Amino acid sequence: MLRRVAVSSLGLFIAVPLLLSAQTEKRGRKYTPPPPTCKITVIVTKGSTGKPVENAGVVFHPIDKDGKDGGNMELKTNEEGKAELDVIPVGDTVRLQIIAHGFQTYGADYVADTTTKEIAVKMLPPGHQYSIYEKHNDSQRGGEDEAPKPSDDSAQPH
Secondary structure (H helix, E strand, C coil): CHHHHHHHHHHHHHHHHHHHHHHHCCCCCCCCCCCCEEEEEEEEEECCCCCECCCCEEEEEEECCCCCECCCEEEECCCCCEEEEEEEECCCEEEEEEECCCCCCEEEEEECCCCEEEEEEEECCCCCCCCCCCCCCHHHCCCCCCCCCCCCCCCCCC
16 A cells, blocks of 8 residues: 555646646747737718718728738718727728718728727718819819710700
8 A cells, every 4th residue: 555655746747847848838829919900980971061071981990010901991081070990000091972862972091000099081072073064164174185066966865
């Protein structure tokens, strides 16, 4: 009996240091923490009254430092006209697009250079649509050559 106790305690003295050394050994992949992110708050208001625009579509297109498009994320504004997103890494560029019924579509690029960013957007009513069938001054023309005019005898849609 004494012999069994001696053998088992000898086994424990050998096994315990081996187990402890195995715990200090690092295995697997090294952990890299995620990059710090920027919390972007977009506030959408009417340009004429300053009242918040509820249920406007706010689309974020993140573009990383290498110019790679990261897809898109769409949020809707709440009753205060706010939409918040906190997953854009600091240093990346965000292409912001805002779509609201009865307003011009808004779009601009912003750099997420701090941990928090607040963007205030005033939505404008739709502008006049450009038509080649109307007379325009030279400042509205896009190119050097004037577009060909339709002949009088051809039928044009009205």
